[in-house]
Amino acid sequence: MLLALLGACQSYAQDQFDQLCVGCHGNQANGGKGGSLLGPLKHGDDHAAILRAIRDGYPELGMPTFQHLSEGKLHILVVRILEMRADGPKPPPVQPLDQQLVRHGEGHSYRIEALVSDGLEVPWSFDFLPDGRIILTERAGRVRLIENGKLVPAPVEGVPPVIEKGEGGLMAVAVHPDFAHTRWIYLSLSDPGEGDRAMTKIVRGKLNGNRLTDMETVFALPKGKYPPGYVLFGSRIVFDGDYVFFSIGERDVKGAAQRLDVPFGKIHRTFHDGTIPPDNPFVGQPGAIGSIWAYGIRNPQGLALNPLTHEIWEAEHGPRGGDELNRVEKGKNYGWPLITYGMNYDGTPVSDRTAAPGMEQPVRHWTPSIATSQVAVYSGNKFPHWYQNVFVGSLAQQKLIRFEMKDGKVAHEELLFTNLGRIRDIKTGPDGLIYIALEQLNGASGWLVRLVPADGT
Ligand code: HEC
Missing domain, CATH: 1.10.760.10 (Cytochrome c-like domain)
Known part of the structure; x- marks a missing residue:
């Protein structure tokens, strides 16, 4: 008894x-x-x-x-x-990476090959330079280069200060589409404000040798308007032609994602220098911020362009449950916090509704949360059966998920792998391989890996 x-x-x-x-x-x-x-x-x-x-x-x-x-x-x-x-500390459920192991996905078998397996803290994002180098951010505030498959020991100089606290730090890196001429590198970061305040900021600088020079601000708020705390920053950067899209999280400012006079909880679109395109959806609306492209978004740590269709995909962290994958369209409202499939962390409701007229439904949502991070559209030629598929990564559940889409809806879904670390970034390489940044737990080094086809083995 x-x-x-x-x-x-x-x-x-x-x-x-x-x-x-x-x-x-x-x-x-x-x-x-x-x-x-x-x-x-x-x-x-x-x-x-x-x-x-x-x-x-x-x-x-x-x-x-x-x-x-x-x-x-x-x-x-x-x-x-x-x-x-x-009971004592237990090892996290991260498996050692077996680089020889042939994994079988639907349509393709592949191996996971490590490019960098040592010397990285929390890798947040990476992008490809036209000369074959890879540029990568570490959340702690460092920009790194990978040259001939090797991590250059000295970090890039000239990176603005960031505050690495809570969820904040150095986030996205994106290479300007005409880098060969402009040398612009774009970064998103948590910019420290007065007291306990901080805000997502988008900057660009020219990569000269091992240094960023000519730093310019693409998007920032006046410091006096920075919200308190260190959560829900977003943020990713994506180019499409003359435009640059970037995502900014809700910053835990209640109701802000629905307000057009604040930049929190939005996808933004500007020209490359940060000026506002006249055909943005809320230009000319009194009080509205002109760079807003879509709103009603919580914490968008994933943003990707489909280079073929020009669709924009976005992945966001829900609260407790309610993680989302969205297809973002001009001027649309994605509903946070008026509609959500999640609830507050303390078990109380955010809203009693999951759908409402005039608000978009996610393409996929997850409860419990998998902690969605980056999204990518595969556009290479090494995995032809996966061409145009959408890939979503997750932090807490360490998943890589592949989606076949039809008419903007999920037609098929496959879990490719799990338990190799928290997935921070996913991109198609210029060589057609799928590159992934992994954050290992318990202070082990972050990794940069790539999926290599092993069909017929
Ligand atoms: C939304 C995410 C979240 C949830 C839900 C959450 N925590 Fe935390 N917790 C954190 C974070 C982030 C920190 C670290 C704060 C810091 O950096 O000091 C933390 C810190 C703590 C600490 C202090 C740890 C230390 O190092 O001193 C304790 C204890 C704790 N949490 C217990 C709990 C318990 C028990 C629950 C459930 C009732 C809970 N937490 C739910 C995010 C969360």
């Missing part, structure tokens, strides 16, 4: 943890975006400190408050964490 009661208590506590915490702290409390709760704790590791962390949270760092929970519930969560800590 006593044993049954004890068992029931433990599973109830685990249940609460599973419901409220695993999305950010991982199945075994061994970490995800919220960090491991098994190793040393930043804010103290006794009962009172853990209770305080859960009840009051660190909203500006991405840890929500759970003030509405009864003292009893807070207590069992603390006890459960302390029990899990006593």
